[in-house]
Amino acid sequence: MPGAGAAARAMLAEAPRPEAPVQPPSGPARMGSSEDDAALVARTVAGDRAAFGVLVERYTGQARRVARAVLGDPDDADDAAQDGFLSALVKLAQYDARRPFGPWLMRIVANAATDRRRRRTVRRAEPLDPSLVGGGPRPDAIAVRSELGERLRAALKELPERRRTAVVLFDVEGYSHAEIAGILGIPEGTVRSEVFHARRRLRTLLADWKEQVR
Template sequence: MTLKGDPDEALVARIGRGDQAAVQSLVARKLPRMLQLAQRMLNDAAEAEDVAQEVFLRAWKQAAGWTPGAAKFDTWLHRVALNLCYDRLRRRREHLMAEPPEQVDTGPAPDRGLLAADTGLRVSAALAALPDRQREAVVLCHYQDLGNIEAASLMGISVEALESLLSRGRRALRAALADLRE
């Protein structure tokens, strides 16, 4: 069954035929979202750039064999990005250290009086502190603007399970950022 209205279908076909302009168009359209997704999942800009680069490399390699099917190409790109993020998160946990890393003061610098910047950092830190699956659900639905059905499908879970993850994630974020509401 082919999905009707996949906006990327023709573009992917052109990439599969070696059309450089199509590659540039795909990257221009999708790069910001892939970077945002990886940045929010990994909380590291350099790693996010590496993930985004690998996503587009895989898209380029797979384009010739892409068969439109049950999922949109954009959904496939998100799944690749998430898998690459999880690979990196697993490697972080597996990396054992002889000594704990030096702790960096993540609080606002004395000369930074910009409340908005501080709030953004606090939100990013609270998001990074969520369990992986809750963070994934929040990022997909609230930052990547995916609907619950598409996000649940992408995560391989039911819509009810997604809504449960979203609820727990939102509750944890509210608790971590409660002082900002005052």
């Protein structure tokens, strides 16, 4: 697509960047229907730049959370998300409108984050953003909530990258095992195994905290 890179950079620059972390949805995350996404893709391919801007706005929060699951660092994750959108725009004509757009896009974002991690020479120690893990104890228990956030971030950091990404996609973003398999490029059975082992490991890592708050 001629000029796709410049167009993507312009639209990404115009996309809102929230000051505060975006809280993940409490249920399965679906940013609009597949029909709406497919129509926006078709308009973008036909040259409607505003249509791609809608897709960017619709999926920005989700893309950042997926990138953070891979990279850990929020700033690097934001850059990786933009890399993913740029790559998606260039490849948009390859998108199969018969399939959901979200998993297709998130696979590109995850790949962009992985590429950025490989290129990174100095790994900063910033852990996953608290918005990634969501939830938390009672709103009035501020001290307990703060401790839980720290423990969750530390526990997630203990997981291997693919396992962490799989459990975030499943439990935070609400994707199915089959969709995650497409995003990560691994068999569905492997996804089920990764989510199972991630949950079991998190329960073990957080077991003593649960005992303390009883």
